[in-house]
Amino acid sequence: MTFAVILLVLLVVACAVGSFVKQGQTFDWYAASYSETAAAWIMALRLNDTFHSWWFIAITAFLCGNLLLCNVFRLGTLIRRTKSFGDAGNAAKRAADASVSGVSDPESVFAALRMPKPQQSETDGIKILYSSKHRIGLWGAWVCHIGILLLILGFGLGQMTKQEYSVYGVPGQTRPIGDTGLFLSINDFRIDLRDDDTVEQYTADVTVWRVPQGSTTEPDEQRAVISVNHPGRMFGMTFYQNATGWAAKVDVTKSGEPLQSEIVCAGEYLPIADKKELVVYFNAFYPDYALVPGEGPKTVSGRLNRPAYLYSVYYLGELLGMNALTQGETITIDDYEVSFSEPQNYTLIQIKRDAFTSVAFAGGVVTMIGLLLAFYILPQSVWAMPAEDGTWTVYAESKKRRAMLRDELERAVSATKLKITGETDAQG
Amino acid sequence: MLRVENTLFTIVMLLYFAAMILYFVFIAVKKNPIAKAAVILQTAGLVLHTAALICRGIGAGRLPLTNQYEFATAFAWGLCLVSLIFVYRFRFPVLGAFAAPIIFLVIGYAAMQSKDVHELMPALKSNWLGFHVSTAIIAYGSFGVSFVLSILFLLRDKAKEGGFFDTHIPSREKLDLISYRSVALGLLFLTFTIITGAIWAERAWGSYWSWDPKETWSLVTWIIFAIYLHLRIRRGWHGKAAAIFAVIGFVCMIFTYIGVNTFLPGVHSYR
Numbered sequence: 001m002t003f004a005v006i007l008l009v010l011l012v013v014a015c016a017v018g019s020f021v022k023q024g025q026t027f028d029w030y031a032a033s034y035s036e037t038a039a040a041w042i043m044a045l046r047l048n049d050t051f052h053s054w055w056f057i058a059i060t061a062f063l064c065g066n067l068l069l070c071n072v073f074r075l076g077t078l079i080r081r082t083k084s085f086g087d088a089g090n091a092a093k094r095a096a097d098a099s100v101s102g103v104s105d106p107e108s109v110f111a112a113l114r115m116p117k118p119q120q121s122e123t124d125g126i127k128i129l130y131s132s133k134h135r136i137g138l139w140g141a142w143v144c145h146i147g148i149l150l151l152i153l154g155f156g157l158g159q160m161t162k163q164e165y166s167v168y169g170v171p172g173q174t175r176p177i178g179d180t181g182l183f184l185s186i187n188d189f190r191i192d193l194r195d196d197d198t199v200e201q202y203t204a205d206v207t208v209w210r211v212p213q214g215s216t217t218e219p220d221e222q223r224a225v226i227s228v229n230h231p232g233r234m235f236g237m238t239f240y241q242n243a244t245g246w247a248a249k250v251d252v253t254k255s256g257e258p259l260q261s262e263i264v265c266a267g268e269y270l271p272i273a274d275k276k277e278l279v280v281y282f283n284a285f286y287p288d289y290a291l292v293p294g295e296g297p298k299t300v301s302g303r304l305n306r307p308a309y310l311y312s313v314y315y316l317g318e319l320l321g322m323n324a325l326t327q328g329e330t331i332t333i334d335d336y337e338v339s340f341s342e343p344q345n346y347t348l349i350q351i352k353r354d355a356f357t358s359v360a361f362a363g364g365v366v367t368m369i370g371l372l373l374a375f376y377i378l379p380q381s382v383w384a385m386p387a388e389d390g391t392w393t394v395y396a397e398s399k400k401r402r403a404m405l406r407d408e409l410e411r412a413v414s415a416t417k418l419k420i421t422g423e424t425d426a427q428g
Numbered sequence: 429m430l431r432v433e434n435t436l437f438t439i440v441m442l443l444y445f446a447a448m449i450l451y452f453v454f455i456a457v458k459k460n461p462i463a464k465a466a467v468i469l470q471t472a473g474l475v476l477h478t479a480a481l482i483c484r485g486i487g488a489g490r491l492p493l494t495n496q497y498e499f500a501t502a503f504a505w506g507l508c509l510v511s512l513i514f515v516y517r518f519r520f521p522v523l524g525a526f527a528a529p530i531i532f533l534v535i536g537y538a539a540m541q542s543k544d545v546h547e548l549m550p551a552l553k554s555n556w557l558g559f560h561v562s563t564a565i566i567a568y569g570s571f572g573v574s575f576v577l578s579i580l581f582l583l584r585d586k587a588k589e590g591g592f593f594d595t596h597i598p599s600r601e602k603l604d605l606i607s608y609r610s611v612a613l614g615l616l617f618l619t620f621t622i623i624t625g626a627i628w629a630e631r632a633w634g635s636y637w638s639w640d641p642k643e644t645w646s647l648v649t650w651i652i653f654a655i656y657l658h659l660r661i662r663r664g665w666h667g668k669a670a671a672i673f674a675v676i677g678f679v680c681m682i683f684t685y686i687g688v689n690t691f692l693p694g695v696h697s698y699r
């Protein structure tokens with residue numbers, strides 16, 4: 001177990017380091033924030049990605065190995081102990097944690113200790129009263145360790161095999177979901193605001209479908225309404241309403257003739273249809289635009305009072321210009337005219353497939369059960385043997401409550417004595 | 429309702445303060461009836477504190493466990509509840525005396541926070557969050573009590589034989605057992621807190637564990653108490669080393685609670 005404790009201490013140190021060193025940054029970032037030497041160490045020890053580093057995984061693997069071996073080796077002992085715990089024949093040989101002698105009515109001491117009714121047996125001619133309870137509690141640590149193993153296994157396998165995609169768009173749009181062969185159509189997207197303009201909920205109504213396969217058992221289309229905290233499960237994947245942003249309709253005309261009309265989300269590029277080297281970038285959207293001296297463009301509220309579109313134009317990757325357009329204004333580039341209109345919210349939907357989440361979750365539940373058994377189902381056995389003077393000696397054993405057991409036993413014995421005295425008094 | 433809560437909160441603070449003073453007097457003059465009075469005052473404080481939390485819940489129209497003020501006052505409540513359970517169960521008023529200043533400190537911290545009621549952002553509106561935070565309160569309360577017990581355990585060695593501490597503090601063995609019981613309660617609830625938090629994160633963010641600093645530090649706290657358990661069962665280490673780990677565990681817990689928000693921003697920093 002010393003090794004286990006050392007591993008656990010190492011894990012604590014690793015977690016602390018991983019939380020203090022900002023994760024996922026570059027050498028230059030660390031060099032600027034700390035120092036060149038520190039940055040070199042951080043990169044060498046992979047402290048920039050502590051929780052996925054080979055050494056972190058190695059510590060966890062050793063921990064799992066240790067736990068597994070420990071549990072395997074203890075299995076036999078545990079089964080034996082569990083059997084002998086319920087066995088009166090062994091009691092006489094066992095070391096008691098507390099005992100009281102001179103008891104006249106042992107059965108009522110069992111009752112006062114809330115033990116099940118004792119069984120009487122005889123070993124080598126010695127009469128013995130024996131009772132035990134909660135022996136399942138002997139398994140607490142073992143079950144807890146199994147739970148932890150499952151938890152780490154489920155998490156690790158999930159990390160290795162999970163697939164993640166994200167899809168964004170406005171109602172009416174359909175997008176492919178990565179390489180899954182599935183498509184996601186956004187039927188509706190709503191943002192509910194409270195009176196004070198704060199967001200109550202984001203809700204998307206989506207359909208996931210695939211090109212019909214002619215299968216009669218599996219559907220080709222599933223629909224769900226998803227909102228924050230209420231993901232949808234379709235085609236073995238989970239769909240989360242993850243974020244939102246602004247989109248707008250971008251119209252392009254060439255010499256006055258309509259050329260192109262597309263929905264573009266803020267943060268997206270739109271190459272001009274017949275001149276791909278000319279690109280319009282939709283930087284950001286301001287629903288209630290104001291140009292504050294010293295601060296630059298900003299939005300005063302979340303309401304669509306004075307919509308403005310910040311855009312940039314690139315030609316062959318070279319920035320030609322950047323500006324903000326308000327509703328109705330157009331950008332003119334040679335023969336082309338570009339305008340923005342119909343601002344609306346798009347939804348970003350995150351999609352995950354992690355077949356091992358349930359394993360990790362089961363691990364969590366098993367860990368909890370193990371802890372409950374270890375801490376609250378405390379095995380206890382009580383036995384009584386007659387002395388030569390006709391009285392009994394009562395013994396109790398409960399490893400985890402040893403320090404309290406003596407008091408409890410004495411209290412139980414004196415309670416039974418009081419009761420007996422009380423009854424005698426009443427009769428007298 | 430919120431005004432009633434405000435008044436109750438002030439009364440509760442006064443009661444906890446009075447209980448603390450009485451406990452101090454008890455330690456100074458060593459008369460048992462004073463300890464009894466202190467325990468009664470603290471119990472009265474707990475009852476009104478419960479009423480205050482209920483008023484806040486009704487006033488805000490939700491479980492009152494979502495911002496710094498609400499969590500701090502609930503933390504003080506959890507500490508008071510668990511310490512009283514242990515005071516009554518083990519007939520151990522000195523524990524109350526050592527817990528009282530911590531309870532007062534935490535409720536004082538709560539009093540310094542803004543009491544405004546804010547609407548919740550969508551991610552926070554979840555029943556799992558309710559379970560997550562309420563179990564955290566019991567876990568925090570239990571670890572607070574185990575901290576006090578471990579300090580008492582470490583102090584006990586220095587107590588004069590036959591002196592006040594020697595006669596009013598249970599034996600080393602018993603103290604170790606009581607402390608173990610409180611760590612056990614805390615660890616069970618912390619495990620529940622972490623699991624319900626993971627379920628909530630999975631539903632709200634699509635990832636049940638993302639090594640966010642608060643998650644990481646709750647794991648650190650969890651592992652430290654696991655170390656405590658293992659040290660405790662090892663013969664020879666019994667007691668002292670384990671008690672030191674229980675103290676470190678409590679410090680980590682406080683860091684998870686306050687320090688992480690201050691030093692290591694992450695998903696949980698809106699708390």
Ligand code: HEM
Pocket residue numbers: 001003004005007062063064066067070138140141142144145148371374375654657658661
């Ligand atoms: C390498 C890792 C570990 C090893 C080798 C290990 C080994 C052990 C051993 C040998 C015992 C004594 C069993 C008994 O007396 O029945 C034990 C008890 C226990 N272990 Fe672990 N352990 C490890 C990690 C953990 C972790 C991470 C936890 C998390 C909480 C944990 C929870 C427990 C509990 C609850 C007990 C029972 C303690 C008690 O009843 O007081 N173990 N462990």
